[in-house]
Amino acid sequence: MGKINVYILGGSGYGGGELLRLLSQHPQVQCIRAVSRRHAGEPFWKTHPNLYHVVDGTFEAEPDWAAFAKAETPVVFSAMPHFELAQQLQELEAVWQRHDLKDRLTLIDLSGDFRLDSAAEFERAYGKPHPYPQALSSFVYGLPEWQKDKIKGAKRIASPGCFATTVQLALLPLAGLKNLGFIAVSAITGSSGSGATPSDATHHPTRANDFRAYKVLNHQHEAEITRLLDAEGSTGYSLAFVPHSTPLVRGIFATVQLHPPAALGLNAESLRKRYEDFYRDAPFVRLVEDTPRISAVVGSNFCDIAIHEKNGNVVVMAALDNLVKGMVGQAIQNMNIANLAQETYALYLGGLYPL
Ligand SMILES: NC(=O)c1ccc[n+]([C@@H]2O[C@H](COP(=O)([O-])OP(=O)(O)OC[C@H]3O[C@@H](n4cnc5c(N)ncnc54)[C@H](OP(=O)(O)O)[C@@H]3O)[C@@H](O)[C@H]2O)c1
Secondary structure, eight states: OOOEEEEEETTTSHHHHHHHHHHTTOTTEEEEEEEOSTTTTSBHHHHOGGGTTTSOOBOBSSOOHHHHTTOSEEEEEEOOOTTHHHHHHHHHHHHHHHTTOTTTOEEEEOSSTTSSSSHHHHHHHHSSOOSOGGGGGGOEEOOHHHHHHHHTTOSEEEOOOHHHHHHHHHHGGGTTOEEEEEEEEEEEEOGGGGOSSOOTTTOHHHHTTOOEEOSTTOOTTHHHHHHHHHHTTOEEEEEEEEEEEOSOSSOEEEEEEEOOOGGGOOOHHHHHHHHHHHTTTOTTEEEOSSOOOHHHHTTSSOEEEEEEEETTEEEEEEEEOTTIIIIIHHHHHHHHHHTTSOTTTTTOOOOOSOO
């Protein structure tokens, strides 16, 4: 495989910064360009100060697709807010067609625009009609631990949501089981989950000493989680998902509680074996004792999982960095898998302990 050239749409956001940071360490990435309307002409480091003297380059107002078409292996990461890529894609496809890029480039979307299978599911989850429903089926859902074979060679990948990734990885080894019953999911996230533009939900004074739930039983990522369970053949379950916002900046921690029927034989020992067998070849899932810790995964692409069982009550806890395994790291993992590079390139790093 040749050298990879990357364009980042939405390069000035938190996702854009993490893409620049991690891709600059990727052995097969030759060139990274990034777009920002507000910061066009400015060096990357002015927006992402951690990249000073590490990643050279300036933001562009618009992509130069003619120049990009010369790349041997072109990859586009879209890190724009929800709805933006879906609104722009038809026009982009026409431009890519003119430059002989449409069928050659790998497009990886970090937003929720192309994660679901149908326009109806999308509207239920996001509350608005999909701007380009005809394109939904052209994207593969990029959860490598679930369907790596579909990601291999894919040209369009929708990277999963951060909560969705955490809860799916907590539940994946159980997916397909019948009559799992009530699945209670309680999950917390840090403020960077809402992006770089300040809002009531992320403003420091309103968040620093607070703890609250939001979108109770109504979070858009629930659709990704139940779609996975249904696709694997789970029946007889009911999922209740309660997200919380915390004073953390990065990190997600999900606690999943179930009381599966005794007939499934899910005791502490069999559960441990089930998870070990399932994740044996998953380089970024670590089974840990006792409890995962956000401080052990922040800055890394790892999702740490702990499993407990007592008197038939099962608790699975999972933690990851929303900006890495919950977003950019997973997107790069998808790029690596899709383009047949080493899955772990640029990603096999420990976190920032202590934070
Ligand atoms: N933050 C997370 O933990 C997380 C996790 C998983 C997935 N995601 C998803 O990933 C995407 C990016 O998230 P983020 O946290 O990086 O967001 P962000 O910090 O708000 O950054 C958004 C970027 O998009 C650009 N942008 C905004 N409107 C645009 C438009 N109309 N056309 C072109 N560019 C536009 C902005 O740049 P300019 O205004 O300078 O052009 C900015 O660079 C979102 O869809 C988000 O839902 C986020």
